[in-house]
Amino acid sequence: MSNDNDKFRHSKRLHKEESAIQRQVDILKHYVSETHPQLKQPHRLSKKHGMNCGNPSCILCANPRKVFKDLTIQEKRFNQNIDDDNDRHSNGVKRNDEKNIL
Numbered sequence: 001m002s003n004d005n006d007k008f009r010h011s012k013r014l015h016k017e018e019s020a021i022q023r024q025v026d027i028l029k030h031y032v033s034e035t036h037p038q039l040k041q042p043h044r045l046s047k048k049h050g051m052n053c054g055n056p057s058c059i060l061c062a063n064p065r066k067v068f069k070d071l072t073i074q075e076k077r078f079n080q081n082i083d084d085d086n087d088r089h090s091n092g093v094k095r096n097d098e099k100n101i102l
Contacts, residue, residue, distance in 0.1 A: 017046060024050035 025042050028050035038044055048054075056062050065072055071079070 021046050024048075027051060 021042055024045035025039065028036065028038060028045070031051065032039070038050075052061050054061065057067075059067055
């Protein structure tokens with residue numbers, strides 16, 4: 001028992017999915033030749049970006065931390081302050097110094 005509102009929602013959902021696939025196909029066509037295997041099966045791009053080749057060693061698709069052997073920002077921050085005591089309040093007072101103030 002479907003009414004016009006349900007039919008409209010269904011058609012809108014299908015149109016949205018087809019539009020997203022077409023956008024990814026257009027992106028892929030801009031960067032690769034017309035004989036690319038993903039262009040023959042455009043619905044593979046429904047849940048994947050057009051520029052994602054899926055190769056883990058590719059510079060564009062891979063994790064930059066593993067490709068360039070660089071540390072993350074959090075790791076750099078941790079290594080930078082490893083000698084300092086990080087146990088501080090928001091006002092900059094160390095916890096041990098706080099006991100002496102009271």
